[in-house]
Amino acid sequence: MSGCTRLTASLPRIRRCTTASIYGGAAIPQEPEQRARVLALVNILADSVDYGLMTTSVTPVVLGYEGWRAFAVALRRDCPALVHVVRENPGFYPGLVAHWNANPETAL
Structure with a gap:
């Protein structure tokens, strides 16, 4: 994501458009x-x-880590472009x- 952040930060016109579409609903x-x-950008995301x-899901040391799962749920709610893709x-x-469909509030 740092590459995307650098790209959007360097081009204000892109930043306004992508920030609203990716994180602003x-x-x-x-x-x-x-x-x-x-x-x-949404395909990359x-x-x-x-x-x-x-x-x-396959790395034993992080099996209980919820960061990606929570992020995926937030994106399902806040990023219509990602849902479209x-x-x-x-x-x-x-x-x-699979993750979205396993959660009733985010099922496709």
């Missing part, structure tokens, strides 16, 4: 360039969260889909 932008940027969920390609994010 805003809809996916309709303007093609902004939409493409948001969806590209979905990959990261899916991988985080997977690694915490996951619904569009559920096979790409099996850990995220």
Whole structure:
């Protein structure tokens, strides 16, 4: 995520658009360039969260760590763009889909 943070911090126009769409609950932008940027970053975020969920489920030392699980639930609630990406390609994010579907408040 630090690469995404650096990218959005260096370009204020991107930062405003992506911050609202990723963390602020805003809809996916309709303007093609902004939409493409948001969806590209959200795909990276979905990959990261899916991988985080997977690694915490198979790494004995972090089995009880709830950080990725809580983050995934918060993103389900606050990031419509992420939900869109996951619904569009559920096979790409099996850990995220399984986690959301295991929780009634976040089921797809």
